[in-house]
Amino acid sequence: MVTLLLRVGVLAVQGDVREHINSLTSLSVAVQKVRNPEELKTVNALVIPGGESTTISMLAKRVGLMDPLRKFVKDGFAVYGSCAGMIMLADEILDGRSDQETIGGLDITVRRNAFGRQVDSFETDLTVKDFDKSFRAIFIRAPWVERVGESVEVLAAVTTENGSQHPVMVRQGSVLATAFHPELTNDNRVHEYFVQMAKSVSAAN
16 A cells, blocks of 8 residues: 655645744644645645635635635545634635635634634633643634534534633544634644644545
8 A cells, every 4th residue: 555645735825824834844744835726736735824814715816726725625635724714614604705705615604703803812721622631722813613514523612701602623524624823832732633634534545
């Protein structure tokens, strides 16, 4: 059996590109910036960074990446999106711009800027499924998940002031998403989770 080398792409049109690359590099993973369809063909897993989701979608469309990205997800490659990346992977967005496009692939409904604007950014300790201790998560103008489909697994959630719970880390098959920014911390467990997930997906394919 041939073992394929895992090569993780980071969508590099806008957002926390360098931070994700640093997190992945620290795990001794081969990393490639993805700025066009040709570079997407060189990777077998992908990270969509935090940033501004409407800007990311606009720039990705400009360089002809939106349809190749949709195909990448549909073909079953491992994909992880943080914050804006979660919005990009959601099948439905609340409070989005009417002209905003998404990649899709996650059967979830997200609400943009659900926790408020930048002044309301915060950190909190999250209980994450399969993590042996809590994860200190950074939320910046973050979305939350309003609805999850039957095949979506909730890995972490937050409780709001009114007592309602909203998922902030979800997985559906080969697609992972977080509302928070693990790339801005020194804790690489989310990236490590994704890398292990991507290796399993690559082996299965």
